[in-house]
Structures are given as structure tokens and as C-alpha cells.
Amino acid sequence: MEPYPRYITPGFKPFDPLELARKTEEITCQGDLKKYSKFLCAGVYQGISTGYTxxxxxxxxxCWVNWSRDFPEKGMDFYSPQQVFKKLVFYAKKKNVPRLRISGGEPTLGKEHLLKVLDLVNTTDYLFILETNGILFGYDRDYVSKLKKHKNVYIRLCLKAGTPEGFEKRTGAKGDFFELPYLGIKNLMEENLKFHVACMNDPALMPDSENQIMKKKLKKLGYFDYLEEEFCDPYYTSVQRLEKAGYHIFNQKNRD
Ligand code: SF4
Structure with a gap:
């Protein structure tokens, strides 16, 4: 059996992201319960109550997420959808913010859990911002379709690459699966959901040629809306992961 993939190091063996999704769900989900590390109100989006899955x-x-991304078996507590909803609302009320989200990992892992949380959010006026890498939305059209009834969900799908080679190099997943997030965008458009596309196209990570290919692909898909272009920030875990993968971009950025 293949070992569970952790952070990327030079010479890593690319993995199947759908298989990793299944393996990670085995570790982090029990029925409709899911592991979370903490809940708080974060400063982004002008304040948003956040559950860190x-x-x-x-x-x-x-990736800026803490090491629970790489070692999900370690510690953390399981929460039911009702407990997650209560916590999210508690912190939203405490800081008087109208937005909720699940971050700190991929919120779409644990379909049953997420859909139940969203059912509860749907009984309120809160806006739920669903940040995703789009892998499961490209693979599972039914998942996207089931989001239609959740009127107060807004999706932010973040692309990581414009080519299979770039995808493999920067996400660790096999290039064969590179189209899944684009398929996710297609599914979101066809289901008429509210969303926008973001992309990690920091020039220190993505060559301009790949950036252009990514933008052309989006146009070809019929996506002409807002494209949120991200820069890589020097969070502690981001710097550590980049260094372990053999990238020293912050040294280079500091020199420029
Ligand atoms: S998609 Fe990438 S950046 Fe987002 S949580 Fe997963 S590993 Fe981190």
C-alpha cells in the first residue's frame, strides 16, 4: 500500500487526489462527524466566523494551513454538523459579523457533513463562503447540484495551475487529474451557482507562460467573471513547505 502523502519533498511520488480524498475522509470523518482544530472569528472578508477543519x-x-493538513491523524476533535453550526453562529454573534466559513483544509471532504452544515446555515440569513480547490466539484456533479438549494452559499474556487506539469509540481497530485478543478468550474456554471475563480499565480511560483494558458482555458470554458489573483504570503507553514519542496522564493523576493 502507498504511504499517506505528507508535504512535498524533492523526488516525491505524485498521488491520485481522489484516492487521497478518500483516505483523508477515512481519517477525518466518522459518519457525519468531522475533525476540526479550532473555531474563531478571522479578520479576512472584513470578519468571518471560521471553523478550521x-x-x-x-x-x-x-499552503499556509497548519501541519494538520499533512498529519490529520494527530489529535483534534470530531464535531457534528449541529455543533459546527452552533460554534460558527456563536463566533459570528460575538463579533457581529454576517459571514461564516470552513477553512484550514478542504471543506468539501466529508460531503454528508458539509451538506448538513449548509442545511442549517440555510435556515439563517448568514452568508456562507465556501472556499474549495474544486477537485471534488469536478469529480462529483451531484455534489455541485446539491448545493443549489443552499441560497446563501457563495463559492470561491481556487486554481493552482494552468498545465498538468505545473499542477503536479505544486500540488503533488498526478498531472492526469489537472482538469478536475476546471470541470468543477464548468459544473458550477452549468448549475448556475454563485461563485468566482481565484488562482495562485504568484510569478515566483507560476511561470507567465502557464499563467497565460490558465487564463485562456478559463475563457474557453466561458468564464469571464472576476479572477482573484493571489500572491504567496510568507506564513510560517508556507515558508516551511516551500523550503522542504526546494523553493526559496522569499529569499529571492527579499533580494528583489
Ligand atoms: S488546496 Fe492546497 S492550499 Fe488549499 S488547503 Fe489544500 S493543500 Fe492547502
């Missing part, structure tokens, strides 16, 4: 199906070299 555990685990992802990618291994991005620039």
Missing part, C-alpha cells in the same frame, strides 16, 4: 486532497507547496 482538518485534511486536504492536495499538498500545495505554498
Amino acid at each position: 482538518v485534511g486536504c486532497c492536495l499538498r500545495c507547496i505554498f
Whole structure:
């Protein structure tokens, strides 16, 4: 059996992200319970009540998430959808913010759990911002379709690459699966959901030629809306993961 993929190091063996999604769900989900590390109100989006979930199906070299992404079996507590909803609302009320989200990992892992949380959010006026890497939305059209009834969900799908080679290099997942997030965008458009596309196209990580290919692909898909272009920030875990993967971009950025 293949070992569970952790952070990327030079010479790593690319993995199947769908298989990693399944393996991670085995570790982080029990029925409709899911592992979380903490809940708080974060400063982004002008204040958003956030549940930090555990685990992802990618291994991005620039990822800021704590080490629970790579070692989801360690510690953390399981929460029911009702407990998560209560915590999210508690912190939203405490800081008087109208937005909720699940971050700290890939929120779409644990379909049953997420859909139940969203059912509860749907009984309120809160806006739920669903940040995703789009892998499962490309693979599972039914998942996307089931989000239609959740009127107060807004999706932010973040692309990591414009080519299979870039995808493999920066996420650790096999290049064969590179189209899944684009398929996710197609599914979101066809289901008429509210969303926008973000991309980690920091020039220190993505060559301009790949950036252009990514933008052309989006146009070809019929996506002409807002494209949120991200820069890689020097969070402690991002720097550590980049260094372990053999990238020293912050030294270079500091020199420029
Ligand atoms: S950046 Fe997002 S998609 Fe990539 S490994 Fe981190 S949590 Fe997963």
C-alpha cells in the first residue's frame, strides 16, 4: 500500500487526489462527524466566523494551513454538523459579523457533513463562503447540484495551475487529474451557482507562460467573471513547505 502523502519533498511520488480524498475522509470523518482544530472569528472578508477543519486532497507547496493538513491523524476533535453550526453562529454573534466559513483544509471532504452544515446555515440569513480547490466539484456533479438549494452559499474556487506539469509540481497530485478543478468550474456554471475563480499565480511560483494558458482555458470554458489573483504570503507553514519542496522564493523576493 502507498504511504499517506505528507508535504512535498524533492523526488516525491505524485498521488491520485481522489484516492487521497478518500483516505483523508477515512481519517477525518466518522459518519457525519468531522475533525476540526479550532473555531474563531478571522479578520479576512472584513470578519468571518471560521471553523478550521482538518485534511486536504492536495499538498500545495505554498499552503499556509497548519501541519494538520499533512498529519490529520494527530489529535483534534470530531464535531457534528449541529455543533459546527452552533460554534460558527456563536463566533459570528460575538463579533457581529454576517459571514461564516470552513477553512484550514478542504471543506468539501466529508460531503454528508458539509451538506448538513449548509442545511442549517440555510435556515439563517448568514452568508456562507465556501472556499474549495474544486477537485471534488469536478469529480462529483451531484455534489455541485446539491448545493443549489443552499441560497446563501457563495463559492470561491481556487486554481493552482494552468498545465498538468505545473499542477503536479505544486500540488503533488498526478498531472492526469489537472482538469478536475476546471470541470468543477464548468459544473458550477452549468448549475448556475454563485461563485468566482481565484488562482495562485504568484510569478515566483507560476511561470507567465502557464499563467497565460490558465487564463485562456478559463475563457474557453466561458468564464469571464472576476479572477482573484493571489500572491504567496510568507506564513510560517508556507515558508516551511516551500523550503522542504526546494523553493526559496522569499529569499529571492527579499533580494528583489
Ligand atoms: S492550499 Fe488549499 S488546496 Fe492546497 S493543500 Fe492547502 S488547503 Fe489544500
